[in-house]
Amino acid sequence: MAQLWGGRFTKQTDQLVFDFNASITFDKRLFHEDVTGSIVHATMLAKQGILTEEERKSIVEGLTGILEDVDDGTLAIDETQEDIHSFVEATLIDRIGDAGKKLHTGRSRNDQVALDMRLYTRARVAEIDGLLKKLLEAILDTMENNLDTYMPGFTHLQKAQPITLAHHYGAYFEMFKRDRQRLTDIYKRMNYCPLGAGALAGTTYPLDREYTARLLRFEGPTLNSIDSVADRDYLIEFLSALSTIMMHLSRFSEEIIIWNSNEYQFVELDDAYSTGSSIMPQKKNPDIAELVRGKTGRVYGALMALLTTMKGLPLAYNKDMQEDKEMAFDAMDTAADCITLFTGMIQTMKFRKDRMAKSAMNGFTNATDAADYLVGKGVPFRDAHGIIGRLVLYCIEKDTSIDALSLEELHSISDKFDEDIYDAISLKTCVEKRLTIGAPGEKMMKQVIEKNKEYLKNDAIEEYQQSLEDRLS
Structure with a gap:
């Protein structure tokens, strides 16, 4: 197979x-980005008089x-070519002749692949952001329907202390919300x-890089041709963000695995998100979460x-x-697959509210x-702490819970207990009296849910894209 760079060489490359x-x-998945970039490049070359209008039209067509x-399957990507850029250019020359040989004017494969990868990554950032938004909607739905689902x-x-399922899920809402904020930052920064940086030192052709950037919906051209082709910071940032997303998903999965245990x-x-055992008929395994x-x-491996x-690459x-x-x-x-499957899993998952509440009561979560x-x-806190510690020890020895003790038993530990202790340490009271913002009390949780609903009405990346479109038009 003839390469695009063969003139300098006197014999074929070893196979x-x-x-x-x-x-x-693997870079064949950049096919759409490569064609898009090439169409824009040809359009810019014609605008600058480097190509004739007839040549531009022939190339674009x-x-x-x-x-x-x-796309429709009538042409297969030829994997005997060196890369996707070679395939596109060779196919173009084969179809339109010498005009196709002018497409690469003022361009190197270095800035070409830098553009393709940036376009591709930009699209994937927006895709992952959209998937996270759907996950957040599923989390928020569970929060809204479980304001009084008590759990430890x-x-x-x-x-430790009694909370609600809504409050617990709210912690993950905050995590994934931060993940989306990181994605927005990455999208804007990258x-x-x-394109137009050439191999590393630009080109002598009078390119209009601002025009190229505008057609491709970028903020503008990169400002250093060396960095343009040597930069992969945006990809490292994206892989870092994906690693953080996966860490959050993994923590959530770990809890679901524990909650699913006997x-x-x-x-x-749901059966659709579980599997069985080939030998143990009673098993229902949380395979998706695992x-x-x-x-x-x-994903961590890709980042590392x-x-x-x-880490050791000299420029460029x-x-x-x-x-x-x-x-x-x-x-x-x-x-992308993990976010999608995880969303489906939590949307179909059923909660055993009775088990959650019983676990909270039996675990002394109302001790504080x-x-x-x-x-x-009127008891000093440090003394109160000791009294309740002795009370918990008594309950452990009797295999019972604080709220199940008689007033007589409570008085054997401290005469400060009255009948109102039972209401004071009920799960509902323990949760509802926590009324600072961010706490599990229903009043505060409703405020948080409303804030989260408002947050989900907006899409930062879409808003940025629209703002950029308005500025470029």
């Missing part, structure tokens, strides 16, 4: 070297035809066009691989940077409130 060097098996033929809150995996029985997973948890390491690849472009694609593509696909009760009776 093993060619195969090792080639990237078309040729590229459009290639795009349509690949945990520290150190030990039952939205500058490298020991907890807080949730019942796989999400497991695939987190896969790219960081390691980039180096072939090492071809390694930015395969694992990055895999990480993007993995994260019992201590606060004594403080209200």
Whole structure:
């Protein structure tokens, strides 16, 4: 296969070297971006008088035809070509002749691939943001329907204080909301066009890089041609954001796995999101949650691989940077699949509210409130803390809970207890009297839910895109 760069060489590349060097098996997914960038590049060249209008028309029609033929299956991407850029250009020349040979004027594969990868990544950032929005909508729906679903809150995996399922889910809402904010920041920061940087030092042709950037819906052109082709910060940032998203999904999955266990029985997973055992007929395994948890390491691996690849590269472009694609593509696909499946899983999951409430009562989650009760009776907090500690020990020895004790038993520990202790340490009271913003009390949770609804009415990336469109028009 003839390469686009063969003039300098006197013999063919060894086949093993060619195969090792080639990237078309994975960079073929940049096909649409490559054609889009090429159409814009040809349009700009004609505007600048570098191509004639007839040449521009022939090139654009040729590229459009290639795009349509690949999309409808009448043309297969030739994987004997070195990369997707070579395939597009060679096919174009084959179809329209010498005019196709002028497409690459003022352009290097270095800035071409930098553009393709940036366009592709930009689209995936917006896609992941949209998937997270659907996940947040599912979380918010659960919050709204479980304001009075009481459960234990945990520290150190030990039952700590009573909360509601709405409050617990609200913690994940905040996590995924921050993830979306990170994606918006990445989208804006990466939205500058490298095309026109050439190999590293620009070009002598009178390109209009601002025009190219505008047609591709970028803020503007990149301002240093070396950095334009050597930069993969935006991809590292995206992989870092995906890693954080996966970490949040993994933590959530871990809790669902625990809640699904026989020991907890807080949730019942839908059959569509579970599997059985080939030998144990009673099993119903939380495979989706486990796989999400497991695939987190896969996404982490892509981030660490790219960081390691980039850490010792001198300026400007180096072939090492071809390694930015395969694992990055895999990480993007993995994260998208995990968010989608996880959303479906939590939308179909049923909650055992009775088990949750019973677990909260049996775990002494109202012990702090019992201590606060004594403080209200004039007992110093440190003394109250000790009294309730002895009360908990008594309950453990009797295998019971604080609210199940008789007033006589309570008096054996402290004469400060009265009949009103039972209402003071009920789950409803323990939760409802927590009325600071961010706490699980129903009044505060309703305020938070309304704020979250308002947040979901807006889409930061879409708003930015519309704002940019208005400015460019």
